[in-house]
Amino acid sequence: MKRFWQFLGVFLVVLVIVLIANTLRFTRLQPEVTPAADVALDEAALVRHLSGGLAIQTVSYQDSARFDSTAFNRFHRYLETVYPEIFDRLESERVNDYSLLLKWQGKQSELKPVLLMAHMDVVPVDPRTRSQWQQPPFSGAVADGFIWGRGAIDDKASLFGILDAVQFLLNQGFQPERTIYLAFGHDEELGGNRGARRIAERLARRGIKFDWVLDEGGARTGGLMPGVQSDVAMVGVAEKGYVSVELLVEGTGGHSSMPPLETPVGILCKAIAALEEHQMPAELMPPVNQMFRYLGPEMPFGMKLVMANLWLFQGLLTTQLSQSPTTNALIRTTTAPTMLEGSIKDNVLPARARGVVNFRIRPGDSVESVIQHIRKTVQDDRVNIRVLGTGRNPSPVSDVRAPQFQWLVRVIREVFPGTLVAPSLVVGGTDAKHFTELSPNVYRFIPVKLTPDDLHRFHGINERISIQNYIDMVKFYVHLLRKAA
Numbered sequence: 001m002k003r004f005w006q007f008l009g010v011f012l013v014v015l016v017i018v019l020i021a022n023t024l025r026f027t028r029l030q031p032e033v034t035p036a037a038d039v040a041l042d043e044a045a046l047v048r049h050l051s052g053g054l055a056i057q058t059v060s061y062q063d064s065a066r067f068d069s070t071a072f073n074r075f076h077r078y079l080e081t082v083y084p085e086i087f088d089r090l091e092s093e094r095v096n097d098y099s100l101l102l103k104w105q106g107k108q109s110e111l112k113p114v115l116l117m118a119h120m121d122v123v124p125v126d127p128r129t130r131s132q133w134q135q136p137p138f139s140g141a142v143a144d145g146f147i148w149g150r151g152a153i154d155d156k157a158s159l160f161g162i163l164d165a166v167q168f169l170l171n172q173g174f175q176p177e178r179t180i181y182l183a184f185g186h187d188e189e190l191g192g193n194r195g196a197r198r199i200a201e202r203l204a205r206r207g208i209k210f211d212w213v214l215d216e217g218g219a220r221t222g223g224l225m226p227g228v229q230s231d232v233a234m235v236g237v238a239e240k241g242y243v244s245v246e247l248l249v250e251g252t253g254g255h256s257s258m259p260p261l262e263t264p265v266g267i268l269c270k271a272i273a274a275l276e277e278h279q280m281p282a283e284l285m286p287p288v289n290q291m292f293r294y295l296g297p298e299m300p301f302g303m304k305l306v307m308a309n310l311w312l313f314q315g316l317l318t319t320q321l322s323q324s325p326t327t328n329a330l331i332r333t334t335t336a337p338t339m340l341e342g343s344i345k346d347n348v349l350p351a352r353a354r355g356v357v358n359f360r361i362r363p364g365d366s367v368e369s370v371i372q373h374i375r376k377t378v379q380d381d382r383v384n385i386r387v388l389g390t391g392r393n394p395s396p397v398s399d400v401r402a403p404q405f406q407w408l409v410r411v412i413r414e415v416f417p418g419t420l421v422a423p424s425l426v427v428g429g430t431d432a433k434h435f436t437e438l439s440p441n442v443y444r445f446i447p448v449k450l451t452p453d454d455l456h457r458f459h460g461i462n463e464r465i466s467i468q469n470y471i472d473m474v475k476f477y478v479h480l481l482r483k484a485a
């Protein structure tokens with residue numbers, strides 16, 4: 001017995017030494033940089049440009065019959081009017097009528113070009129919430145230090161920010177060494193198949209490969225990461241996949257006064273409940289474990305010790321992350337039942353009950369593994385399982401050790417001193433998914449600063465961006481383009 005306690009004592013001492021040694025070796029990955037020189041911008045003009053763009057209703061409706069070609073044509077004309085130098089000096093072409101591709105020829109054509117992306121469409125405004133907007137959603141109002149309107153964050157600030165930066169550089173007589181492409185899709189909110197995907201196909205036919213690609217996805221956030229005081233710039237190096245699956249149970253229907261013991265609705269609900277109860281497994285893998293590698297050293301000692309010893313604490317951490325929907329979405333393929341259909345009348349048994357479950361697939365899983373999981377979990381032949389559409393696997397994960405990523409980390413810190421940069425996983429979809437064949441280095445980040453309060457605003461009500469925030473975005477793009485070129 002005494003030997004046992006001796007052994008246990010030695011074991012614990014060794015364990016503590018290992019944990020602390022790992023923590024001390026867990027060094028910072030944030031590079032020290034010299035802050036970028038400030039640029040003098042015509043701030044009033046920048047505000048006007050974005051404000052005018054927000055007033056044009058380039059809405060993507062689920063129902064394609066509602067597509068308003070006039071609005072998109074007006075948006076193109078607006079860009080040509082506001083940025084005459086750009087349309088004069090860059091090669092521009094429309095793709096599939098409403099998307100826009102611009103090329104700024106560099107002096108050295110042997111250098112690989114780079115691509116900046118944004119989208120010109122916005123989600124609709126729910127008419128029932130219109131009265132809750134402090135400023136009308138398509139007014140582009142400038143009030144209280146903010147520019148208001150649908151698209152102010154997602155994603156016109158990025159589109160106008162890029163164009164304002166290019167126009168500023170053109171006016172300075174700047175000419176890039178490296179060719180710069182700009183791609184603006186017109187249906188990102190519907191998946192980008194008519195816009196960004198067509199642009200990517202056109203570029204692929206021309207044999208163009210990019211050194212890196214930058215689209216929306218991550219942002220600068222404050223107060224969102226527990227234990228981290230500084231702002232964190234989240235750079236999406238991958239995005240989740242997507243599949244919606246229909247569950248269909250057929251019966252004979254009939255009068256509800258003589259129901260069978262099990263009805264289609266009951267069978268369907270059991271299947272959906274089983275899927276909710278048996279979630280797909282959580283795992284810390286790239287890029288989410290890399291995010292903790294970047295942020296861990298910035299955390300207080302206790303949390304840092306956990307992050308530095310994931311070989312031991314991985315289970316503890318994943319349990320913790322599973323507790324909140326935002327962090328749970330980072331570590332597993334999520335299960336979201338979204339649609340239910342049954343009978344059309346209260347006293348009629350349905351001939352069929354139908355449910356739809358939407359899965360967002362993390363790297364490591366696939367459409368195929370989701371289907372296998374559903375079959376294994378439901379285990380009921382009466383439930384017909386069918387994939388709606390084609391589904392999409394998660395994107396490849398861009399390598400954070402690549403010099404291009406390391407370079408982007410520096411550029412962000414040069415413009416936003418003190419901001420921590422971390423790779424991350426984008427849980428929604430972006431147009432960047434169409435470009436993964438054209439570059440191994442696809443990044444999803446817009447330099448907007450978001451507070452926890454802002455997270456409800458885009459796709460929600462009172463979407464807005466502060467004037468200062470927008471000016472800072474333009475400064476970022478100016479610096480990025482100078483350094484990239």
Ligand SMILES: [Zn+2]
Pocket residue numbers: 119154155188216
């Ligand atoms: Zn967007």
